[in-house]
Amino acid sequence: MQLVVLGCVTPYPAPGQPCSGYLVSDGDTHIVLDCGSGTFAALQDHLPPAEVTALWISHLHPDHSADLLAWSNWALNTPDAPRITVYGPPGWAQRLNHMLTGTLDTTLVDSIFDAYELRDHHTAVHGSLTLTTRAVEHSVPGFGVRVEGSNTCLAYSGDTEPCDAITDLARDADLFLCEAGAAVPGRHHTTPYQAEQTAITAGVHHLLLTHLALALDATAVARSPAIPTTIATPGQRWPSTQNRDRPDRASHTAANSIT
Numbered sequence: 131m132q133l134v135v136l137g138c139v140t141p142y143p144a145p146g147q148p149c150s151g152y153l154v155s156d157g158d159t160h161i162v163l164d165c166g167s168g169t170f171a172a173l174q175d176h177l178p179p180a181e182v183t184a185l186w187i188s189h190l191h192p193d194h195s196a197d198l199l200a201w202s203n204w205a206l207n208t209p210d211a212p213r214i215t216v217y218g219p220p221g222w223a224q225r226l227n228h229m230l231t232g233t234l235d236t237t238l239v240d241s242i243f244d245a246y247e248l249r250d251h252h253t254a255v256h257g258s259l260t261l262t263t264r265a266v267e268h269s270v271p272g273f274g275v276r277v278e279g280s281n282t283c284l285a286y287s288g289d290t291e292p293c294d295a296i297t298d299l300a301r302d303a304d305l306f307l308c309e310a311g312a313a314v315p316g317r318h319h320t321t322p323y324q325a326e327q328t329a330i331t332a333g334v335h336h337l338l339l340t341h342l343a344l345a346l347d348a349t350a351v352a353r354s355p356a357i358p359t360t361i362a363t364p365g366q367r368w369p370s371t372q373n374r375d376r377p378d379r380a381s382h383t384a385a386n387s388i389t
């Protein structure tokens with residue numbers, strides 16, 4: 131299994147800096163976790179959209195879902211575009227359909243995607259990847275996910291304050307992709323320190339901090355991590371090479387490549 135960071139900034143994209151989007155691949159199975167602003171273009175640096183198996187959307191804030199519009203326009207304007215499975219929060223298809231057509235049914239969305247709504251404990255299998263979804267604590271209905279491959283597993287927080295569901299998803303994960311959208315503890319988001327505490331409690335092997343709050347200094351966040359920690363950057367891969375074995379939990383790093 132390999133992860134490519136398509137984008138990781140919030141709350142709006144910048145040149146070369148899309149919002150949240152993560153490509154998870156295992157053989158011919160390719161799943162995109164979140165498609166925030168700018169991620170559809172970034173994806174095409176790595177993979178033709180037609181090769182994507184499924185999209186999984188954590189919640190409907192635009193830094194995680196805005197490029198559903200780009201995916202729709204691609205599907206509508208690409209002859210023989212494959213029907214891509216999309217998992218999203220309740221109501222996602224109606225909202226997207228409304229933005230595309232002004233109507234609240236799902237006729238257009240259903241014509242281009244296989245649409246499913248997420249719920250707590252939802253599971254889905256695509257090829258060798260199994261996705262387990264848990265409801266998390268955000269300002270709108272939101273979800274985190276655990277992706278298990280044949281011999282590795284990663285967890286992604288979506289946007290959430292620390293909660294038991296995230297700890298459960300991250301249990302013994304090889305990689306914990308956790309948001310750090312809060313500079314100080316509060317509701318709806320996680321601080322880098324809280325992400326680290328969750329990672330320690332869950333026994334994860336490597337923490338990849340993403341979605342850093344604007345007020346945070348990325349170079350300072352992972353300066354003295356208690357567990358191996360990396361700050362996400364666009365284009366970053368995990369493992370850092372195709373043939374790499376499981377990440378080394380003994381070495382601590384704050385460099386840009388995940389080692």
Ligand SMILES: [Zn+2]
Nearest residue numbers: 140191193289
């Ligand atoms: Zn966000």
